[in-house]
Amino acid sequence: MYLTEEQTAFVDSIKRMVDRHIAPIAAEIDESDRFPEELVPIFGDMGLLQQWVPEEYGGPGGNLTLLCLAKHEIAKVSMACSILAGQNSIGMALPVLHFGTEEQKRRFLPLSxxxxxxTAVAMSEPHCGSDVAAMKTKAVRDGSSYVINGQKCFITFGSVAHWVLLFARTSEGRGVDGISAFMVDTKTTGFKVGRNERKMGLGGVPNVQLFFENMRVPLENRLGEEGQGFKACMHILNLNRPTVAAASIGLGQGALDAAIAYAKERKAFGKAIASNQGLQWMIADMAIQLEAARALLFECTRQVDMGDFSQLSMMASMAKCFGSDVAMKVTTDAVQIFGGVGYLKDYPVERMMRDAKINQIWEGTNQIQRIVISRHLLGREA
Incomplete structure (x- = not known):
């Protein structure tokens, strides 16, 4: 894709950082499942954690394209580390920017x-994943605060977050219209962290249960009016789904690069396996799919950065769905090209294949993405 001079310089700086700080630890954090806290100040100093905070509030004033370029580049080496880029955008910057009062913007955005x-986003519950309307965590108004009780699960970065964007039910019998959003300080009494889940991939990315026991949250920490939480959630997810696509495509590109290098070096029957036409066609298909996914992704980010949100829900779902499906196929094919050694942890492609799977599931499963796309095309009655 074409990059401006500014974008090229930005990507080059990411590449240097990745080579110095991420490549040496990528395999280790997957194996140990250790959160790489040493990357937080590095990412912060580069503006990667807070990419979307406007300059007027002390941030870098970046945009969706820059954030996706960063995640794409980092994911070539470690998708787990790419999740950290833009980390507080979805949990603080974006919801406060789009749904917060001016007082909340002055309070939270300089902090971000x-x-x-x-930050973390607390939405999913043991009985409630895609079916957000089934949420049971309750927030009951009590004077100038809310008392919150309930449980969340699969909360990424929940054990290391300083603030959590929490969705809770403030009204019964109103479906998604009874859900509100709150910014919660994780030091609040009654906020409890459960077990860190054992996952197939994404070693180094904490994913935990959260419990709320008579947790009292000030009224001024509610974002928007009561019942606007679902609206906030969907808008934030729409803006974040392209970043999932970016990480997916970067991951796939990293797997393709590794497969090409291996195919040139590995010899069988007296010649490099790259000379076999069947393998050449596999590599060509992998590259075609990745390039198509990139084109779709950056068309989506271009529209958003121009301020055109008219197609956002459909374009974001398309980019996320297609990008993550491509990543799953490309990483699987990369393991196949490596053959038996591709199944060993001594090589990165087995980690890439494991990491790719989650992108088809979180931020809305790819089945949900297809529902969003079809409803946009056919109308809500479809």
């Missing part, structure tokens, strides 16, 4: 802009 604040 410092580049040291980690």
């Amino acid at each position: 802009a410092k580049g040291r604040t980690l």
Whole structure:
């Protein structure tokens, strides 16, 4: 894709950082499942954690394209580390920017802009994943605060976050219209962290249960009016789904690069396996799919950065769905090209294949993405 001079310089700086700080630890954090806290100040100093905070609030004033370029480049080496880029955008910057009062913007955005604040989004519950309307966590108004009780699961960065964007039910019998959004300080009494889940991939990315026991949250920490939480959630997810696509495509590109290098070196029957036409066609298909996914992704980010949100829900779902499906296929094919050694942890492609799978599931499963796309095309009655 074409990059401006500014974008090229930005990507070059990411590449240097990846080579120095991420490549040496990528395999280790996957194996140990250790959160790489040493990357937080590095990412913060580069503006990667807080990319979307406007300059007027002390942030870098970046945009969706820059954030996706960063995640794409980092994911070539480690998708787990790419999740950290833009980390507080979805949990603080975006919801406050789009749904917060001016007082909340002045309070939270400079905090986000410092580049040291980690956040999480608490939405999913044990009985409630895609079916957000089934949410049971309750927030009951009590004077100038809310008392919150309930449980969340699969909360990425929940154990290391300083603030959590929490969705809870404030009204019964109103479906998604009874859900509100709150910014919660994780030091609040009644906020409890459960077990860190054992996952197929994404070693180094904490994913935990959260419990709320008579947790009292001030009224001024509610974002928007009561019942606007679902609207906030969907808008934030629409803006974040392209970043999932970016990480997916970067991951796939990293797997393709590794497969090409291996195919040139590995010899069988007296010649490099890259000379076999069947393998050449596999590599060509992998490259075609990745390039198509990139084109779709950056058309989506271009529209958003121009301020055109008219196609956002459909374009974001398309980019996320196609990008993650391509990543799953490309990483699987990369393992196949490596043959038996591709199944060993000594090589990165088995980790890439494991990491790719989650992108077809989180931020809305790819089945949900197809529902969003079809409803946009056919109308809500479809």
